[in-house]
Amino acid sequence: MSATGAAPLAVVGAGPAGLAAAVAAADAGATVVVVDLGQRPGGQYLRQPTVAGVPATAHSRRADGLLRAALAHPRITFRTRHQVWSTSVEDGSADGNPAAAGASAANGRPAGDAGGGRPVDAGDGGPGGMTLRLIGPDGPATLTAPALVLAPGGHDRVVPFPGWDLPGVVTAGAAQALAKGQGVLVGRRVLVAGTGPFLLTVAVGLARAGARVAAVVEAAPLRRWARHPRAVAATPGKLVEAARYLGALRRLGVPVWRGQAVTEVREYDDGLRATVSQVDPDWAAGAVTRTVPVDAVCVGHGFTPSVELAVALGCATRVDPADGSLVVEVDQWGRSSVPGVLVAGEATGVGGADLAISEGRLAGLAAAHRLGLLDDAGLARAAAPVARRAVRQRRFAAALHEAHPVPAGWTGWLTDDTVVCRCEEVTAGRLRADVAAYGLDDVRALKLVTRIGMGLCQGRVCGRAAACLLAAASGREQPLEGFANRQIVLPVPLGTVAERGTPQ
Numbered sequence: 001m002s003a004t005g006a007a008p009l010a011v012v013g014a015g016p017a018g019l020a021a022a023v024a025a026a027d028a029g030a031t032v033v034v035v036d037l038g039q040r041p042g043g044q045y046l047r048q049p050t051v052a053g054v055p056a057t058a059h060s061r062r063a064d065g066l067l068r069a070a071l072a073h074p075r076i077t078f079r080t081r082h083q084v085w086s087t088s089v090e091d092g093s094a095d096g097n098p099a100a101a102g103a104s105a106a107n108g109r110p111a112g113d114a115g116g117g118r119p120v121d122a123g124d125g126g127p128g129g130m131t132l133r134l135i136g137p138d139g140p141a142t143l144t145a146p147a148l149v150l151a152p153g154g155h156d157r158v159v160p161f162p163g164w165d166l167p168g169v170v171t172a173g174a175a176q177a178l179a180k181g182q183g184v185l186v187g188r189r190v191l192v193a194g195t196g197p198f199l200l201t202v203a204v205g206l207a208r209a210g211a212r213v214a215a216v217v218e219a220a221p222l223r224r225w226a227r228h229p230r231a232v233a234a235t236p237g238k239l240v241e242a243a244r245y246l247g248a249l250r251r252l253g254v255p256v257w258r259g260q261a262v263t264e265v266r267e268y269d270d271g272l273r274a275t276v277s278q279v280d281p282d283w284a285a286g287a288v289t290r291t292v293p294v295d296a297v298c299v300g301h302g303f304t305p306s307v308e309l310a311v312a313l314g315c316a317t318r319v320d321p322a323d324g325s326l327v328v329e330v331d332q333w334g335r336s337s338v339p340g341v342l343v344a345g346e347a348t349g350v351g352g353a354d355l356a357i358s359e360g361r362l363a364g365l366a367a368a369h370r371l372g373l374l375d376d377a378g379l380a381r382a383a384a385p386v387a388r389r390a391v392r393q394r395r396f397a398a399a400l401h402e403a404h405p406v407p408a409g410w411t412g413w414l415t416d417d418t419v420v421c422r423c424e425e426v427t428a429g430r431l432r433a434d435v436a437a438y439g440l441d442d443v444r445a446l447k448l449v450t451r452i453g454m455g456l457c458q459g460r461v462c463g464r465a466a467a468c469l470l471a472a473a474s475g476r477e478q479p480l481e482g483f484a485n486r487q488i489v490l491p492v493p494l495g496t497v498a499e500r501g502t503p504q
């Protein structure tokens, strides 16, 4: 039997965006329940150690202060180790407005107990609102709320290449999470490769923790940043941060090889050998520059926003022109197309922790306004400085994506036996052959014929790459929704689904 609960405001995700939303709304008077599948609040950027003796990493003062404020806040309750596996909008209103519970508050009328100690239930907020189905250490549970902030972050993006599925080849984010959370190094001799400034963070962290980092292999030339003087000048803190990481790498003796990529990894008795090749601006591979013996290769080609929960609720999505990823469409407050559902952080576009904090704060304020805890003037006053900061941060994020693109030339690195879908072990050769044999030209048909994206990861790891390969093979651009539209967003025991009934 599953436990049920209710809250005026539910927040999914205890990363920078979710924490900022929770604190902003709670400061305005809302009672907030924050759900996260991690053992401790913090998300990726603010990941806290889960093993005794592993020291916590220091982050920006703003972010560390945010975590402390959230943990100490009397109106915020955390439900960690709880995974939201399904969500739905309860259509309880006469006119079909799915979030009738908050509608009156949205007009500025105070919503009574929305922020008080007593949880809002159907009697407080009226029928409707959102239902979250959770699974935690004590089994399944249900949480309903008239207002919901989704801040589920994103996951590592990695393009496939020969050998990317070998043990020892890991995502840069996974290497970082293991080091920060558990004090575990992915290897003694490590190569960090891909594109984006996150690689610098990972390399410094691993080197300081004792790994011998052979190099950072960065596909983009540094000169691409010269196209964005205004975005860089408007966020000087980022420049300082980059200079700090580059200085640290120099002191630690870690070179940065630019305009190059790891295009193959092979396994030998004594470890791995990573092939490093020159790449042109489209990422077509040129001459091999080195073969590097290592224990581990940490690869990162950016991040993919986690949009599945929002898609399951019916929120509109769009393709972010900055990096081509599928993101949830929101207004300046983080309001999605579904009334009562706000979305913040990487799920609305990959922009880093600082932007996630700003977006979370705006969404938290908007949620408080929806619950009637802030009037229009109060909302405008509290939001103005944050909104201005978010604009600058978004400009910087767009510049970052432009300076570190992932052009389609990587598709040429793949051999026929390169695995594309690791769960179902589908190779690039099989994908191309099936596209040609059956005339496949859309993601759904590709999934049904090849089983790509049908395994445990449900396309989170391979979906974008598969869509890109399909586009190259079929000559037709592929929408990304096909891999994001799932009613059951994360793997869950069948008994849980049976108990709750299949979500509608």
Ligand SMILES: Cc1cc2nc3c(=O)[nH]c(=O)nc-3n(C[C@H](O)[C@@H](O)[C@H](O)COP(=O)(O)OP(=O)(O)OC[C@H]3O[C@@H](n4cnc5c(N)ncnc54)[C@H](O)[C@@H]3O)c2cc1C
Residues within 6 Å of the ligand: 012, 013, 014, 015, 016, 017, 018, 035, 036, 037, 038, 042, 043, 044, 045, 046, 082, 083, 084, 085, 151, 152, 153, 154, 155, 156, 172, 173, 174, 176, 177, 198, 201, 303, 306, 309, 344, 345, 346, 347, 351, 352, 353, 356, 489, 490
């Ligand atoms: C593996 C990884 C490691 C990273 N490490 C760093 C780093 O060290 N430094 C850095 O600058 N950036 C890092 N990033 C980038 C990161 O995305 C930051 O920019 C920042 O943490 C984004 O904040 P956020 O709040 O949007 O998402 P996140 O910090 O990712 O927080 C999202 C939270 O939502 C939770 N969640 C997601 N889905 C569910 C669900 N269905 N049910 C319950 N909970 C859910 C997650 O457990 C997570 O705690 C990393 C990204 C990844 C993917």
